[in-house]
Amino acid sequence: MLDKLHEECGVFGIAAAPHSAIDPAYETFTGLFSLQHRGQESCGIAVNDAGVISCRKALGLLLDVFDERSLRAMKGNAAIGHVRYSTTGNPNVENAQPIVVTHNKGNLAIAHNGNLVNAGELRHEIEMKGGIFHSSNDTEIIAYIIVQERLAAESIEEAFLRAMRRIRGAYSLLLMSPRKLIAARDPNGFRPLSLGRLDKHYIFASETCAIDAVGGVFLRDIEPGEIVVVENDRLRSIDSGLRAEKSFCSFEFIYFARPDSVIEGIGVEWARREMGRYLARESGVEADIVIGVPDSGISAAQGYAQESGIPYGVGLIKNRYIGRTFIQPSQDRRERAVRLKLNPLAANIKGKRVVMIDDSIVRGTTSARIVSALREAGAREIHMRISSPPFLHPCYFGTDVPDSDALIAHNHTVNETARIIGADSLAYLSLAALSDVLEKSGNCPVCDACFSGNYPIDPPAAAEKSIFDRRIHFE
Ligand code: SF4
Missing domain, CATH: 3.40.50.2020 (Rossmann fold)
Incomplete structure (x- = not known):
């Protein structure tokens, strides 16, 4: 209806401390609810129940997709969630996130805010080796690359570190493996990503308003190029070593972010x-x-x-x-x-x-x-x-x-x-x-x-631009 710009996504994740009574799916729903302004087209929550990752996602607002009963059924010790607005192609549920993939060392859920500038060439490279995709979004490409790298890497964080050397562009993302919750931000730090704490539990959110919404305490921003791993209630920071001049999106301050963030x-x-x-x-x-x-x-x-x-x-x-x-x-x-x-x-x-x-x-x-x-x-x-x-x-x-x-x-x-x-x-x-x-x-x-x-970084090559060209949506 209004020719306003749209933010593509918001993410929220929580890792419950062992033996706690907290409900990660419910907390994630609450956090995402305060990030609904970042995406109203689709939403989803993935929970990790003792190593088994399941996901519920659909087109629509959070209140369309989740209710008391569906949240109660999502038991687990960690969760990540996503709200999405798509800018290319028709909105469809295949593009909704989190994306959950199964690979030879386990399974993995991923939720991403941002856009890769080399998604076209990466996708082409993977497809030319027989890879197939279910969606048209670049998050699936990131998932694919992490899984490829995981074959040789000793851990999921090492696999992601290797993936970071191949992907270029904007990404604030959350990964959930059977044992870990990982947050990472691209070397330029285009999109926001905050770390907080709710009692003994670590939380990650696109904006601090989501940390406030669950009653948590804001600790700090995730640094550009930083990977943060939560495992067994302990938090570790990994410096990817990838350096770039910080280039935070100024339009987050002008329009996208909530004023209370x-x-x-x-x-x-x-x-x-x-x-x-x-x-x-x-x-x-x-x-x-x-x-x-x-x-x-x-x-x-x-x-x-x-x-x-x-x-x-x-x-x-x-x-x-x-x-x-x-x-x-x-x-x-x-x-x-x-x-x-x-x-x-x-x-x-x-x-x-x-x-x-x-x-x-x-x-x-x-x-x-x-x-x-x-x-x-x-x-x-x-x-x-x-x-x-x-x-x-x-x-x-x-x-x-x-x-x-x-x-x-x-x-x-x-x-x-x-x-x-x-x-x-x-x-x-x-x-x-x-x-x-x-x-x-x-x-x-x-x-x-x-x-x-x-x-701050080169846009996609001319031939690939059509993949990324943005179309204004009239809501
Ligand atoms: S400031 Fe940069 S990241 Fe933000 S909308 Fe403009 S081009 Fe995109």
Whole structure:
């Protein structure tokens, strides 16, 4: 419905201490529930019951797939889970995760957030040797390579270390073998992955909000290139030795992550508010009210209001009960669908000069509809301010920033874009301000390739791009 970007996945895992009464499947369900914003297309949980790994996964939200009875049936001493949003191909259950494979030394479950940039060549290499795949996602390729490496490796962690030397790209992942729970992050650290503790039990989660949700304590982020192994209630860290410049996805701070999460030592809500402050300094305008597009535009709008002295107010009300399956077959219905999801609060904006803050513009279609709705509700002027730099390039690291052709900022100047969406003025946050907020204030070196075109690692070769090209989804 809204031409917003989508994060592909969230992961959660827990290893119960021996002889404990904890229910790993239930804790994983709870953790995943707070990561549902990272993927709403499919979900799954795999449990390890004394070395036997079983898995339940399906298309749909967690509440569609799991209930009290199904969770109660999933007994075990460890679990990993996954929520997924797919950006290529049709959503199907084969692509749902965790993926569970059986090999000659046991079995293995894997849940992955990210995208490999060399998945095409790895898959081709494996297929040319007779390998077969059940899905079209790159997680199965990682599983295949780990299993290949396990033949010669002494342990599953050594097999994964060897696999890390072959895979390139973004991966924050969890592996569960009959005796171990393993978490790992790619050498660039594109995607978040946190370590926490719930009483005596270790937990891993894409975001700290999931650790909070289960009542756990955040310990630290998994380091880029680090492998962490939990075995017999003991935790070991392995340095893969693979070095790269840290390139955490800046868009996690702008939009993807939940505001109550803390990533790389930076509170997401704080970062968004700071972006709003910078935006006010860089692109101030005379106005009567600052409003934010819910949800991720709200913190930046509050920061903009604090910095500019223009009062903050609620200008758009979001309907939180529209599911992804809501289908809009015609243009007219799509128009109405935006109004169904975001409705202007006329009492607050009628006759006023409005600064509207949103986190990003992808194609511009939703922005145009919101601006039009605000005008109908009586706004006198609408000045759009975006708390990120303009999207100019596709992403290959686990989000669906589409081909440049589909990006309005790639094809139009800022003034042209303002005219297209019907705003009186438009301004974006500068790259320098983004880097100030995250790298200087927060000391977090980031990837900003979708804004700058400076890819931290080479994107897939041209011939393979079609495999990874991102398509925008209209929920
Ligand atoms: S290209 Fe953009 S969306 Fe992709 S990892 Fe980098 S900052 Fe994040």
